[in-house]
Amino acid sequence: MRIPLPAPLAASALVPVAVAAAWAAALALGEGLGPAVYLLPLAVAGLLAAGLLAGGMALARPWALTAMLVVVVAGLTVAFSQREEGEVGLTPQNGIKLVVWLVLAGVALLQARRIAPAFRDPLVALAGMHVGIALASTLWSLVPPYTAINALGLVGYLGFACLLAARLPERTVFRVMAGGLLALIGGGLVAGALLPDTAWLPPSHGEPSWRFQGLSGQPNVCAQQAGYLLTLAAAGRRLGHLGRPLFVAAVAVGLAAIVLSNSRTTLLACLLAWGVIALRERGGLAAAALLLLPGVVLALLAVATGQMANIEAMLGGVTRSGSSSELLTLTGRTEIWSVVADLIAERPLFGWGYNGTEQLISDSVPTQFYGSHVNAHNMSLQLVLTLGVLGALPGLGFVLGLLLRMAVAPDAARDQAVLFMVVSGLSEAPIFIMPALQNLVIFYLMARDASAAVEDVAPARTPPRMPEGGRA
Numbered sequence: 001m002r003i004p005l006p007a008p009l010a011a012s013a014l015v016p017v018a019v020a021a022a023w024a025a026a027l028a029l030g031e032g033l034g035p036a037v038y039l040l041p042l043a044v045a046g047l048l049a050a051g052l053l054a055g056g057m058a059l060a061r062p063w064a065l066t067a068m069l070v071v072v073v074a075g076l077t078v079a080f081s082q083r084e085e086g087e088v089g090l091t092p093q094n095g096i097k098l099v100v101w102l103v104l105a106g107v108a109l110l111q112a113r114r115i116a117p118a119f120r121d122p123l124v125a126l127a128g129m130h131v132g133i134a135l136a137s138t139l140w141s142l143v144p145p146y147t148a149i150n151a152l153g154l155v156g157y158l159g160f161a162c163l164l165a166a167r168l169p170e171r172t173v174f175r176v177m178a179g180g181l182l183a184l185i186g187g188g189l190v191a192g193a194l195l196p197d198t199a200w201l202p203p204s205h206g207e208p209s210w211r212f213q214g215l216s217g218q219p220n221v222c223a224q225q226a227g228y229l230l231t232l233a234a235a236g237r238r239l240g241h242l243g244r245p246l247f248v249a250a251v252a253v254g255l256a257a258i259v260l261s262n263s264r265t266t267l268l269a270c271l272l273a274w275g276v277i278a279l280r281e282r283g284g285l286a287a288a289a290l291l292l293l294p295g296v297v298l299a300l301l302a303v304a305t306g307q308m309a310n311i312e313a314m315l316g317g318v319t320r321s322g323s324s325s326e327l328l329t330l331t332g333r334t335e336i337w338s339v340v341a342d343l344i345a346e347r348p349l350f351g352w353g354y355n356g357t358e359q360l361i362s363d364s365v366p367t368q369f370y371g372s373h374v375n376a377h378n379m380s381l382q383l384v385l386t387l388g389v390l391g392a393l394p395g396l397g398f399v400l401g402l403l404l405r406m407a408v409a410p411d412a413a414r415d416q417a418v419l420f421m422v423v424s425g426l427s428e429a430p431i432f433i434m435p436a437l438q439n440l441v442i443f444y445l446m447a448r449d450a451s452a453a454v455e456d457v458a459p460a461r462t463p464p465r466m467p468e469g470g471r472a
Contacts, residue, residue, distance in 0.1 A: 171239075
């Protein structure tokens with residue numbers, strides 16, 4: 001007996017037939033279309049897959065959230081091309097980010113009721129206020145469209161993080177994040193061996209060696225991604241979410257990328273965060289602090305007795321260029337901090353607009369500064385520069401709140417990521433510049449806290465009352 005197909009399913013079965021017929025007609029009749037006609041099936045398949053993913057995201061289906069997490073972690077972090085500093089025009093790469101950010105922001109609005117409980121947590125609420133102020137800063141930004149797009153990206157990442165915490169098992173999120181970063185950075189190492197011109201930055205400005213940048217387009221960005229890979233791998237292994245092979249591979253690839261990128265600050269931040277949490281878990285943090293205290297005292301005595309020349313000679317041995325000034329000025333960052341301080345004084349209350357200061361900084365920093373001019377190279381300064389002293393309060397609030405929770409409600413996974421963010425934030429601006437991987441990781445860990453709190457306070461379901469002398 002033939003079983004009739006439902007009408008929608010029967011209609012959808014005709015789509016591949018129609019596409020194949022259209023392609024055959026194009027091949028037969030469209031000689032002037034050129035080689036692009038042969039890519040038509042791939043384009044159609046891509047559009048269908050994107051539509052299916054968008055539909056699943058709108059309904060917050062776990063498979064769609066997992067697929068989108070792969071796209072965000074391993075896809076949006078790839079740099080297809082380099083852009084000029086201060087260039088905020090729409091490129092193919094920016095266009096892809098824009099589409100994904102708009103989808104994430106739209107899904108956050110559609111799923112507002114589902115993610116609303118997370119905002120009962122005060123830190124998630126502060127993050128929401130930070131995102132709202134970033135969006136409002138479009139009104140006074142130097143580049144309103146660029147600020148609006150980046151702020152929508154923040155909206156999307158915060159909402160997406162809350163959905164991940166509400167809809168996906170914690171094990172899935174950690175495994176996908178770690179696996180996606182492992183594929184990204186491991187692919188960069190392979191590219192570095194096969195296509196060195198694309199994965200390595202040549203020596204410049206006194207730096208004697210090449211620096212690995214992988215598929216990220218910039219050595220420091222690559223190092224930051226590798227640092228989060230190590231952090232997520234350690235946290236996932238500690239929680240039992242990652243097996244030994246994946247953990248060992250993540251550590252090996254992450255450390256290799258950081259060392260080859262020659263990013264000493266990121267390596268220090270990563271090892272310090274990992275070490276502090278490991279010592280705390282074993283009850284040895286206080287003892288380690290006591291052991292470090294004599295070293296700090298000796299360093300202060302050396303400075304007080306005029307031994308700076310000897311210290312500078314030792315510091316020169318651990319810098320890329322061999323000059324102690326590189327370390328004492330954090331590779332010229334103190335120079336850019338001075339410029340940023342002057343810019344903050346010009347607009348102290350609400351700043352210059354979220355992520356709208358790239359060209360402003362580039363035009364204000366002296367030409368002899370050879371580092372990147374696109375941000376303040378300090379997390380707090382970048383936040384105050386773009387959103388002002390008043391506008392920065394929610395952002396500073398949730399960061400300080402995360403640090404406070406380390407003492408009052410310890411959580412190894414969250415605390416290691418927060419320590420890495422804060423220490424690396426002394427010389428970079430990881431969470432308060434363009435929405436990227438670090439925002440998603442930190443927002444997710446905050447939403448994870450909120451989700452756990454909601455589950456803890458959820459009232460137990462009362463069984464139905466049985467009628468006397470009978471059954472329900």
